[in-house]
Each structure stands twice: as structure tokens, then as C-alpha cells.
Amino acid sequence: MAKITLRQLLDDAAERGYGVPAFNINNMEQGLAIMEAAAAVDAPVIMQASRGARGYAGDIMLSRMIDALTEMYPQIPLCLHQDHGNEEATCATAIQHGFTSVMMDGSLKADAMTVADYDYNVGITRSVATMAHWIGASVEGELGVLGSLEHGAGEKEDGHGAEGEIGHDQLLTDPDQAVDFVRATKVDALAIAMGTSHGAYKFTRKPDGEILAMRVVEEIHRRLPDTHLVMHGSSSVPQALQDMFNAFGGEMPQTWGVPVEEIARGIKHGVRKVNIDTDCRLAMTAVFRKVSTQARGEFDPRKFLKPAMDAMRELCRERFEQFGTAGNASRIKVIPLAEMAKRYRSGALDPEFKNMTAAA
Ligand code: G3H
Ligand code: 13P
Ligand code: ZN
DSSP: OOOOOHHHHHHHHHHHTOOEEEEEOOSHHHHHHHHHHHHHHTOOEEEEEOHHHHHHHOHHHHHHHHHHHHHHOTTSOEEEEEEEEOSHHHHHHHHHTTOSEEEEOTTBOTTSSSBOOHHHHHHHHHHHHHHHHHHTOEEEEEESOOOOTTTSBOOOBTTBSOOSBOOHHHHBOOHHHHHHHHHHHOOSEEEEOBSOOSSSOSBSSSOOTTTSOHHHHHHHHHHOTTSEEEEOSOOOOOHHHHHHHHHTTOOOOOOBOOOHHHHHHHHHTTEEEEEEOHHHHHHHHHHHHHHHHHOTTOOOHHHHHHHHHHHHHHHHHHHHHHTTOTTOTTTOOOOOHHHHHHHHHHTTTSOOOTTOOOOO
């Protein structure tokens, strides 16, 4: 099956009321685990590659790997998405390598550290949306800065993340500004900030409304009911995985992620794409620790990687079921990029504001 665009997939998700996990990938084992899970439950797939992943595997390896996965699983629509593009060139070269969707994260400057002002964000996101839409590819923008409401700081993942103290005005997306941003940039999906951050250390206690502001999601959805919302930093960091990691020599201090029931609440309020990387990393590395502790003489990497893939497959399958993604793949007929480009050109895919309601 041809690769699907994010826009087509999220339009389908919105029509039917489900969410789609966007799993980060860096290698073949993660790609296979996600596709095996998707095939088992008939779920469409979003795989996303960060700049770090592109550097790790290489663009040619990544894009050929995705081609191989689409050939192996022709019944599963697969969207290949650039995670946290930092500038126009990152997004353009992703599309050149077969990505059907890009995130232009203009909430930060190109160094992926300095918080950007609103006009910079609008300008760069609009320019990427114009370019991507000529080709038919989709664009996710971000308004607001990811980071903790507990301590007012971003969490760095491989150099990506806001530096220094960030105010609550930036850590929580402003619903009025969100309306203006979508209108000005014509993004297909909007990532918003509501207290989540990347990595394992999101919350020092089970999150409540003080530190995970799901009310912001609800308010933005009230203002922009036709816009697909994206939750970043949405790993749940399951206790069982933390325990397993620590039982075999790991040293992960107790931490809390985003509870699945909060994500389900988001999906009821316009969240269509849910970004998950940490949980997949933890599922695999907890198994690496277990194998290296229990089979100390083992030196065949497959004896580590195979059970690690099994663990990641189970995690992905659970999320496909919990988010309602399961059961939707075989129904979807992929619209080619050229046809998407035509639709953008005609204005048919311009953002809609017809069901908007005023602020509560
Ligand atoms: O954006 C955050 C993702 O977890 C990607 O992380 O840059 O280490 O690949 P990475
Ligand atoms: P986690 O670190 O919570 O998995 O978030 C990943 C993410 O948001 C990638 O963009
Ligand atoms: Zn992210």
C-alpha cells in the first residue's frame, strides 16, 4: 500500500472518533514491532523519525526500511512523519526522502533550545505548510512550549527541548492564539502544550489537573472543533516497566507519565495524534537488562532483540486498542500525494472554522 498522509489519516480518525499513536522509530526492530502489532489488530500506523533518528539510521536506510514495511504489510496504511522539524530544510529533506508528513516545531528556534516568539513561529510554520502542501504532504505545527508545570522547565531529549525557566503562559497553549495560529499557518494538525514533557521524568506524582492541564485541550477543542490536536510527551511510563528496568540493575527514580485514561479523555476532545517514544524505549531496554542479567553468557544480539521486540509489540498493540485505532486499517483507501496536492490547491483542505464556539 502507498504511504498515507497524516492529514488523510487524522481526517478519518476525527470522523470516527479515534486517536492514533505516533511511535518514534530508529531501527528495523522497532519498525517490525509496530507493524506486527498493527497487523494483529488492523490499525493504521504513524511512524515518526526525529532528527536524531535520521542521523542515527541515515535517511536512505530509514526510507528504504519504510518501503520494506509497506511491502510486507500492504493492508496497513503507514504515515511517515518528521518529528520536531527545527527549520525549513529539515522538513524539505524529509519530504525528499519519502516522508508524507512533517512537523515544523516553530515553538523553538532552529537550535531547538531557544523559545521562539509568536511571529517567528507563524512565519516559519506558514512557509513550511505552503511548501509541503504543494507536494501534498501534511504539516503539524506547535503552539506553546513543552515542559513541566511542576518545575517550569523543558526536558531535553538528545539536545531537543527548551532551555531555562519557562512561564506558565508559554507552558499552556493560549486557546485564542491557537485559533489565530491555525488560521494564519493552515497547519493540518496542531501540537499543544498542557504540561507534558519528553522523556521518562514528566511528573513527580500521579498527575492531576494542576500539573496535567487537560482542561486546556478541552478549551482549545471547543474553540477549534475541526482542528486535529496532537499531544506530545504522551508516554505513560508504566509502573511494571519501571519495576522491571530497576529489578535488573537499572536506576530509574520513581516517576509518573501520562495516564492512558487522560489520553482517552483527550481523544474525546479532538486529540488525534498521540506521540510515544519513551514507553517503547523502556519496553525494549527493560528486556535488554533482564536478558543480560539472567543469561550472562549470552552474546547473540538476537537473543536480546527478539524478546525486546515482543515487549514493544505488546505495548503498541495495547495503545492501538486503548486509543480506538484498532479495526480501522483495512477500511482506509490511501489518497495519493498528487491528489492531496490538488485538493490543497483548490482550497478544499483549508482549515475550517464553521463549528467554532466562543471561549467558555
Ligand atoms: O522528540 C522527542 C523524541 O522522544 C525523540 O527523541 O531526539 O532522542 O530521537 P530523540
Ligand atoms: P515521550 O517521551 O513521552 O514518549 O514523547 C515522545 C514525543 O513527544 C515525541 O515527539
Ligand atoms: Zn515531541
